[in-house]
Amino acid sequence: MNFWSFVARNRFEIATLTLEHLWIVAFSTLLAMVVGIPLGILITRKRSLHKPVIAAANIIQTVPSLALFGFLLPAPWIGERAERLAILALMLYALLPLIRNTYVGITGVDRATVEAARGMGLTDWQLLYKVELPLAASVILAGIRVALVISIGLATIAAAIGAGGLGELIFRGLAMVNNAVILAGAIPAAAMALLADTVLGWLEKRLAPQRTV
Amino acid sequence: MASSAPTVEFSNVSFVLPDGRPILQDLNFEVQPGEILVLLGRSGSGKTTALKLVNRLLELSSGQLRVEGRSTKDWNPIELRRHIGYAIQDVGLFPHYTVARNIALVPSIQDWPKQRIEARVQELMGLVELDLEIASRYPHQLSGGQRQRVGVARALAADPPILLMDEPFGALDPLTRADLQREFLSLQQQLRKTVLFVTHDLHEALRLGTRIALLEEGSLISLTSWDEFLSSSEPLVKQYVEAFGATDRQREKP
Secondary structure, rough: OHHHHHHHOOOOHHHHHHHHHHHHHHHHHHHHHHHHHHHHHHHOOOHHHHHHHHHHHHHHOOOOEEEEEEHHOOOOOHOOOHHHHHHHHHHHHHHHHHHHHHHHHOOOOHHHHHHHHOOOOOOOOHHHHHHHHHHHHHHHHHHHHHHHHHHHHHHHHHHHHHHOHHHHHHHHHHHHHHHHHHHHHHHHHHHHHHHHHHHHHHHHHHOOOOOOO | OOOOOOOOOEEEEEEEOOOOOEEEEEEEEEEOOOOEEEEEEEEEOHHHHHHHHHHHOOOOOOEEEEOOEEHHHOOOOHHHHHHEEEEEEEOOOOOOOOHHHOOOOHHHHHHOOOHHHHHHHHHHHHOOOOOHHHHHHHHHHHOOHHHHHHHHHHHHOOOOOOOEOOOOOOOHHHHHHHHHHHHHHHHHHHHHOOEEEOOHHHHHHHHHOEEEEEOOOOOEEEEEHHHHHHOOOOOHHHHHHHHHOOOHHOOOOO
């Protein structure tokens, strides 16, 4: 069976799996942002937490993905559905680039700007949302971009625990020793990663601050 | 002037770093309303630290510091800082804000009405001799002198009675620096702020200062009017004067 005829015959299934893939990746990355960005901000305020938090995120990153899915299996509620498991695991992987880039972005803001801001009487909160976050935005976005691209690739493995997504076609193709089926899963996944990378790269450039003074 | 209460008052103020290194020892001096008191000293003499104690960017270790008669510890730090203008050598303009928004910073966080802010920004730009055309530019599009003018305008924005200035003209070329010093003096004649001005440059101190306080290794060595400074017999003052080759002819008041 050649590639195009397989795609034509299974276009609805491919589309469904692509959407499933997109949903898992989008939701897990969003969760990672909700957790990772505040954590990154927190460790700029409490510097003593910097090392343990980054170390923890680093350790998570080193766990092989299949093993992480396995470790999370016994977790209550999460373990009941493969989809939840996949989202949690992908979220954990996405944490490191988000925490690290938020920290680097904020600590990289020009010291004189921060000192002047404090000297003018900005509250901590105003300093954060008027100065630090806007000036760190492009660096944080670079973190989101890395997290997203990693997640799109990793999410294919989530099919191994039955979470669906484009990995399903890849695993099926492997079992059938059929390249057409593998490609039907791999190509949309790769395209999704490229697209995400391009769009976020463009946004990142737009958000980059003018040369700091 | 001597009869009025001091605006800023250091009483036995000391500052020690967390690692135990003393930076300021037992400082005693007052800044009188409407005067420019220059804190003169070499790098590491503690002059910048003394300045930051006033608006509580640093917290003093012992002694007492009063601003308008009230101990800085009794001020809410945010309120205190908004009451005091702050201009520094690196300016620290917000790179993502236009000139107008930079100047409007303190009024806008104090929720002034929009029209009043706009009027104030125009007034300030005129005051520091900035062309209104650059109001919509970003800091990286300005020259060093323009940036410093924006910094001064921003410090003056909410009309604070007190100004802290930390070598605000230090990074400029000599001609631009002289321009800004002259303009600052004439500005001060209109505004009569109470100014605490840090510099290591004796010429600047002589030109701007009503009085000059010389700091060395965290201690106050002398506090005199500018002309007394030149004729002082204090050895360190003499050294300073000799190093700069300063004579009383160098003083020119506008």
